[in-house]
Amino acid sequence: MNAHIVKIMVVDDDPFVRELLSTILEGSGYGIVTAEHGLDALEKYRNDPTIDLIVSDVNMPEMDGIQLIKTLREQQQDVPIIMVTSVSSISVAVDALSSGAIDYVLKDEGIQETINITVKRALEKHQLKLQNRQLLADLAAKTSEQEDTLSYLTAIINNMPDGLLATNAQSRITLVNPAIVKMFGLPDTNLVGRDCNELFKDKFQEMQQHFCALDEAPMTTSVELTGGRIGSAVGAVIRKKQTASGKPEERIGNLVIVRDVTSEKEIDRMKDDFISTVSHELRTPLTSVLGFTRVIKKKLEEVIFPLLPIGDPKLERTVSQVLESIRVIVVEGERLTNLINDVLDLSKMEAGKIEWKFEPVSVEELLDRSTDATAALFDQKGVELIKVIAEDLPPVNCDKDRIIQVGINLLSNAVKFTDKGTVIIRAERAAEIREAVRISVLDTGIGISEEDRRQVFEKFKQVGDTLTDRPKGTGLGLPICKQIVEYHGGSIQVDARPGGGSVFSFVLPCAQPDQHVG
Amino acid sequence: MPKVLIVDDEPHIRYLLELTIEELEADGVLLLTADNGETALEIIQAEKPEIVFLDVMMPKMSGFDVCNAVKSSPDLSDTYIVLLTAKGQEFDKQKGQDVGADIYMTKPFNPDDVLNKAREVLGL
Numbered sequence: 258m259n260a261h262i263v264k265i266m267v268v269d270d271d272p273f274v275r276e277l278l279s280t281i282l283e284g285s286g287y288g289i290v291t292a293e294h295g296l297d298a299l300e301k302y303r304n305d306p307t308i309d310l311i312v313s314d315v316n317m318p319e320m321d322g323i324q325l326i327k328t329l330r331e332q333q334q335d336v337p338i339i340m341v342t343s344v345s346s347i348s349v350a351v352d353a354l355s356s357g358a359i360d361y362v363l364k365d366e367g368i369q370e371t372i373n374i375t376v377k378r379a380l381e382k383h384q385l386k387l388q389n390r391q392l393l394a395d396l397a398a399k400t401s402e403q404e405d406t407l408s409y410l411t412a413i414i415n416n417m418p419d420g421l422l423a424t425n426a427q428s429r430i431t432l433v434n435p436a437i438v439k440m441f442g443l444p445d446t447n448l449v450g451r452d453c454n455e456l457f458k459d460k461f462q463e464m465q466q467h468f469c470a471l472d473e474a475p476m477t478t479s480v481e482l483t484g485g486r487i488g489s490a491v492g493a494v495i496r497k498k499q500t501a502s503g504k505p506e507e508r509i510g511n512l513v514i515v516r517d518v519t520s521e522k523e524i525d526r527m528k529d530d531f532i533s534t535v536s537h538e539l540r541t542p543l544t545s546v547l548g549f550t551r552v553i554k555k556k557l558e559e560v561i562f563p564l565l566p567i568g569d570p571k572l573e574r575t576v577s578q579v580l581e582s583i584r585v586i587v588v589e590g591e592r593l594t595n596l597i598n599d600v601l602d603l604s605k606m607e608a609g610k611i612e613w614k615f616e617p618v619s620v621e622e623l624l625d626r627s628t629d630a631t632a633a634l635f636d637q638k639g640v641e642l643i644k645v646i647a648e649d650l651p652p653v654n655c656d657k658d659r660i661i662q663v664g665i666n667l668l669s670n671a672v673k674f675t676d677k678g679t680v681i682i683r684a685e686r687a688a689e690i691r692e693a694v695r696i697s698v699l700d701t702g703i704g705i706s707e708e709d710r711r712q713v714f715e716k717f718k719q720v721g722d723t724l725t726d727r728p729k730g731t732g733l734g735l736p737i738c739k740q741i742v743e744y745h746g747g748s749i750q751v752d753a754r755p756g757g758g759s760v761f762s763f764v765l766p767c768a769q770p771d772q773h774v775g
Numbered sequence: 776m777p778k779v780l781i782v783d784d785e786p787h788i789r790y791l792l793e794l795t796i797e798e799l800e801a802d803g804v805l806l807l808t809a810d811n812g813e814t815a816l817e818i819i820q821a822e823k824p825e826i827v828f829l830d831v832m833m834p835k836m837s838g839f840d841v842c843n844a845v846k847s848s849p850d851l852s853d854t855y856i857v858l859l860t861a862k863g864q865e866f867d868k869q870k871g872q873d874v875g876a877d878i879y880m881t882k883p884f885n886p887d888d889v890l891n892k893a894r895e896v897l898g899l
C-alpha cells in the first residue's frame with residue numbers, strides 16, 4: 258500500500274474551502290487534484306481515472322455536486338464521492354447519499370477532523386465493496402465454468418450409446434441417462450431417488466453386494482436387456498475427493514455402465530456357425546472322395562484283379578499304376594482331412610471354444626499311448642524309438658487326449674525329420690520347477706538352425722528349404738502343441754541336440770496330492 | 776433277419792454306406808435306407824433294425840432328434856445308433872451323448888470302421 262499514494266480530487270467553487278480541504282488532506286498524505294465545479298471535475302476525472310476519491314461541494318455553478326454524482330454513476334464510474342454540505346442543507350446530504358455518494362461531511366469548524374475520518378472510512382468501505390464485487394465476479398466465473406463443464410458432461414451422458422446409472426450408498430438412483438432407460442425399457446419419468454434394485458428388478462443386486470462388501474475392484478457382469486438383447490455391465494465405486502475440506506475420501510455411491518453387446522455375441526455365434534458350416538461343407542465331399550476310393554480299391558482287389566490273366570507284364574504294370582494312383586488319392590485326402598482338423602482345432606483353441614477335461618493322469622499312460630499311435634511310422638522308416646520314464650513320477654493334471662496329441666505331434670515330427678538313428682522320448686521331474694514333469698523328444702535327424710528354432714511354433718511355419726525338400730504337413734502341428742501346453746500352465750521349447758538332431762520338450766504341472774489318478 | 780438302416784440326406788454318402796456294408800447281405804442282413812429323419816423314424820418303428828447309421832445334419836428332423844425319439848421310446852431304445860457327423864465340434868459329441876447315441880463317427884469315416892461296427896453289433 259505504501260507505494261501507492263491515494264489520489265483525491267477536491268471539487269469546490271470556493272477557492273478558500275478548496276484550499277482548506279486540499280491542505281488538510283495533503284497533510285494526511287493524500288495526493289490532491291482540484292476542480293472548480295462539476296463539469297470541471299468530470300473533465301478531470303475523465304483525463305485521470307486513477308483518482309481514488311472525490312470530495313465535492315454541493316452548490317456549484319455549471320454543474321452541482323448532485324449532478325456530478327448522477328453523471329458519473331450514469332457513466333458507470335463508481336469512484337467513491339464524499340459530499341461536503343453546509344449545516345443548513347442536511348436534506349441535500351440525504352439526496353446525495355441516495356444518488357450514490359458514499360458519505361458526507363458537514364462544512365463546520367470540525368471539518369478538519371471529520372474530513373480525515375470520513376475519507377479514511379470511505380476508502381475502506383469502497384475497498385470492501387470492490388473486494389466483495391471481485392468475489393462475486395470470481396464466483397460467477399467459477400459457476401459459469403462449472404455450468405460449462407456440466408453442460409459438456411450432460412451432453413456426453415445424454416448422447417453416449419452406453420447406458421449409465423449412478424446410485425448413492427443407499428442404492429437410490431442419482432443419475433440415469435436416456436440410453437439406459439431405453440436398454441431396460443424403463444418408464445419415461447424422473448427416476449432419480451428411486452430404489453435401484455426395485456427399478457432394475459435386482460439385476461444389479463449382485464454388484465451392489467459386491468461393493469457393499471467393500472471390494473472396490475471394478476466388476477463386470479452380463480445382464481439381460483429388453484427385447485432379448487444382451488448387455489455387459491461394468492460397475493465401479495464413486496469416491497469423492499474432499500480436497501476443499503481436507504476430509505478423507507468418501508465413498509458416495511456406485512456407477513454402472515452398460516454396453517449392448519448383442520451384435521458382438523451375434524458375430525461370435527456367426528463365426529462358430531461359419532466354422533462348423535465350412536467344416537461340414539468340406540468334410541462331406543471328402544467323405545465321398547476318400548470313401549469311394551477305398552471302395553474302388555477293395556472291389557478291384559477282391560473282385561476285378563483276381564479275374565485278370567497272370568503273366569502279362571503290360572497288364573501288371575497297369576494294375577500297379579492304378580493301385581499307386583489310388584494310394585495317392587487316399588494319402589492326399591487324409592492330408593486334407595488333417596488340415597481341416599488342425600485348422601478347426603487351432604481356431605477353436607484360440608477362441609477358447611475347446612472344452613478341457615482335466616484329470617490326474619499317469620505319465621506312463623501318456624507316453625504309451627503316444628508311442629503306440631506312432632509306432633507304425635517308426636517301423637516304416639526303420640528308426641528306433643526308445644522310451645525312458647524316471648521312477649516315481651507323480652501323475653500330471655491334464656487333458657489326456659490333448660497331451661497325447663502333443664506327444665504324437667512331437668514324435669511324428671521327430672520321425673519325419675530323422676532318416677537314421679534313434680528317437681528318445683523321456684519323462685522326468687522338471688529340475689527347475691518343483692511339482693512339474695518334463696517330457697522330451699530327442700531325435701538324431703536334420704536338426705533346426707538357431708534362427709529357425711524361434712519360428713517353428715508359428716502357424717504354417719515350415720523351416721529349412723521348403724522349395725527343395727518340402728516336408729509333408731502344413732506347419733500347424735507345433736502351434737497346436739504350444740496352445741495345448743500353455744493352456745495347461747506349462748511351456749514348450751526346442752533346442753539343438755548336441756551331436757545333431759533336435760530336442761523338443763515341454764513341462765506339465767503335477768496333479769495336487771489329493772487328486773487321484775482316474 | 777438282422778436289419779441295418781442307413782440315414783443320410785446326401786445320396787453319395789448314402790450310396791457309399793450301402794456299398795460299404797453291402798457284403799453283409801451275404802450273411803442275410805437286410806439293408807434299409809432313408810433320406811430324411813422322418814422316414815428314418817417310421818422305418819425304425821416298423822422294421823426295428825438292430826443298428827442305424829444316422830447322419831446328424833439333415834433338414835427338418837436332425838439326427839439328434841431322431842436319436843432322441845428312438846432312445847426315449849421303450850420298445851426302440853435297444854436300437855444301436857451310430858451318429859455320423861461332419862461338424863466335429865466339441866458340443867456335437869456332448870449333444871450326441873445327451874440324446875443317447877451309442878457311438879459317434881466323424882466324417883470322413885473309414886468305411887472299414889463302419890463295416891466292422893455293423894459286424895460287431897450284429898454279432899457276425
Ligand SMILES: Nc1ncnc2c1ncn2[C@@H]1O[C@H](COP(=O)(O)OP(=O)(O)OP(=O)(O)O)[C@@H](O)[C@H]1O
Binds near residue numbers: 703704728732736
Ligand atoms: N524334430 C524336428 N526336426 C527338424 N525339424 C523339425 C522338427 N520338428 C519340427 N521341425 C520343423 O518345424 C516345422 C513345423 O513343424 P510342425 O509340426 O508345426 O509342422 P509340420 O510337421 O510341417 O506339419 P503338421 O504337423 O501340421 O503336419 C516343420 O515343418 C519342420 O521344418
Ligand SMILES: [Mg+2]
Binds near residue numbers: 666669670730733734
Ligand atoms: Mg508336425
